[in-house]
Amino acid sequence: MTWTxxxxxxxxxxxxxxxxxxxxxxxxRPIYALAYRTIGRExxxxxVCQETFLRAFRALPGFRGQAKFSSWLYRIALxxxxxxxRRERRAPIVQPPEDVDVMELAAAVEPSESIEDLVxxxxxxxxxxxxxxxxxxxxxxAIVLKEYHGLTFQEIAELVGCPLSTVKxxxxxxxxxxxRELAKGEARKTKATL
Amino acid sequence: xxxxxxxxxxxxxEALVMFLYDDGGxxxxxxxxxxxxxxxxxxxxxxxxxxxxxxxxxxxxxxxPEPRFGGPNQQSAIGNQPSSIGGRLRAIPAWAQxxxxxxxxxxxxxxxxxxxxxxxxxxxxxxxxxxRGAAPSGAGPVASAETAAPWKADLAVLExxxxxxxxxxxxxxxxxxxxxxxxxxxxxxxxxxxxxxxxERRQKSELALRIAELxxxxxxxxQADLVKVDRALGLVENKVGVEVLKNRQQMNYFIRTxxxx
Numbered sequence: 025m026t027w028t029x030x031x032x033x034x035x036x037x038x039x040x041x042x043x044x045x046x047x048x049x050x051x052x053r054p055i056y057a058l059a060y061r062t063i064g065r066e067x068x069x070x071x072v073c074q075e076t077f078l079r080a081f082r083a084l085p086g087f088r089g090q091a092k093f094s095s096w097l098y099r100i101a102l103x104x105x106x107x108x109x110r111r112e113r114r115a116p117i118v119q120p121p122e123d124v125d126v127m128e129l130a131a132a133v134e135p136s137e138s139i140e141d142l143v144x145x146x147x148x149x150x151x152x153x154x155x156x157x158x159x160x161x162x163x164x165x166a167i168v169l170k171e172y173h174g175l176t177f178q179e180i181a182e183l184v185g186c187p188l189s190t191v192k193x194x195x196x197x198x199x200x201x202x203x204r205e206l207a208k209g210e211a212r213k214t215k216a217t218l
Numbered sequence: 219x220x221x222x223x224x225x226x227x228x229x230x231x232e233a234l235v236m237f238l239y240d241d242g243g244x245x246x247x248x249x250x251x252x253x254x255x256x257x258x259x260x261x262x263x264x265x266x267x268x269x270x271x272x273x274x275x276x277x278x279x280x281x282x283p284e285p286r287f288g289g290p291n292q293q294s295a296i297g298n299q300p301s302s303i304g305g306r307l308r309a310i311p312a313w314a315q316x317x318x319x320x321x322x323x324x325x326x327x328x329x330x331x332x333x334x335x336x337x338x339x340x341x342x343x344x345x346x347x348x349x350r351g352a353a354p355s356g357a358g359p360v361a362s363a364e365t366a367a368p369w370k371a372d373l374a375v376l377e378x379x380x381x382x383x384x385x386x387x388x389x390x391x392x393x394x395x396x397x398x399x400x401x402x403x404x405x406x407x408x409x410x411x412x413x414x415x416x417x418e419r420r421q422k423s424e425l426a427l428r429i430a431e432l433x434x435x436x437x438x439x440x441q442a443d444l445v446k447v448d449r450a451l452g453l454v455e456n457k458v459g460v461e462v463l464k465n466r467q468q469m470n471y472f473i474r475t476x477x478x479x
Contacts, residue, residue: 060282
């Protein structure tokens with residue numbers, strides 16, 4: 025039987041640590057992905073992810089279910105990311121391509137995907153990562169929450185604490201910057217290959 | 219007919235974003251239909267919408283690296299311990315880390331049969347597999363040395379404990395080949411072959427990927443170098459051209475002045 029998040033939360037508050045572990049297993053990847061896309065560093069994203077669950081575990085008795093458990097977790101993670109960015113006082117860092125584990129990547133190659141496709145896919149992924157790193161934190165957060173976590177505009181507004189229209193504006197502005205940056209990258213690539 | 223310039227009267231950016239995402243039907247149907255009609259007539263909005271869809275498609279290609287979390291057992295202690303090594307180390311106080319380092323040093327010394335001797339003649343350290351009888355003749359009684367260096371007794375206890383711990387492990391290691399001999403050779407061979415094949419396959423993929431990346435990088439570098447060479451040549455040509463022009467002007471001047479004279 026699969027428990028809902030809310031049921032697992034209730035059982036965790038009742039002292040069932042296995043239920044909390046279930047929540048961790050269920051949400052660790054989305055939270056890690058959120059942290060990674062927000063701060064851009066693998067190691068720090070992992071730390072943020074762990075700290076998120078640690079804080080959630082400690083604060084669990086105070087969780088009254090006003091919001092969805094996932095929204096509550098996202099909020100903790102986003103606050104930690106924000107703290108991290110302030111502490112580091114810098115824009116998110118895009119990891120250099122050298123950090124890419126080629127073995128892992130090669131293992132992930134689907135039989136139908138050619139090497140050229142794989143290189144192109146990796147290039148595009150890097151280009152997106154670089155372009156995302158150029159965005160101001162609030163635009164990046166809006167895009168990450170919308171694109172990769174499927175939150176509604178209303179949920180994002182509640183999560184980051186801003187009006188609904190601001191979320192839409194941030195998304196529009198962020199997407200516009202990305203469009204420009206990706207086009208620039210594409211133009212550079214075309215110029216280099218000519 | 220399509221309009222080249224957008225004439226939408228509402229908040230265009232907001233409407234574009236709403237239209238782009240749909241947002242689970244949060245946008246009223248009438249509003250959506252209105253904007254849809256506008257998009258059909260407005261080339262600017264249509265183009266922008268298409269471009270933003272392209273951006274979304276690109277965004278979908280960005281996947282974060284696989285997280286290297288600990289297994290479920292490690293995560294089970296989430297309330298008490300972070301599971302990453304870095305996190306765990308940070309959770310341990312500095313004094314405990316120093317104590318652990320000293321303990322490791324002591325254990326290593328015991329394992330390496332390091333003989334640390336402290337007596338009236340001073341501190342003697344032998345990395346020795348040599349006999350203890352070879353110790354300097356001036357060495358005092360063991361009891362006095364232990365009094366002078368009380369940690370040595372602890373080290374000795376630790377050494378004894380370590381040796382007794384190691385003994386069962388050695389026994390189990392010795393019995394391992396006997397167990398292994400029961401495994402059928404054919405099965406073992408099959409497994410090894412499978413492992414080798416798997417390894418070869420991975421290496422091939424990796425090699426192909428690296429070569430493709432290398433070729434692309436070389437090509438990009440070549441293009442960049444060509445552009446640099448081209449620019450440098452252009453500069454040289456410009457300089458030469460300017461020099462030739464100056465010379466020609468000087469010659470003309472000389473000819474003019476000599477003609478006057």
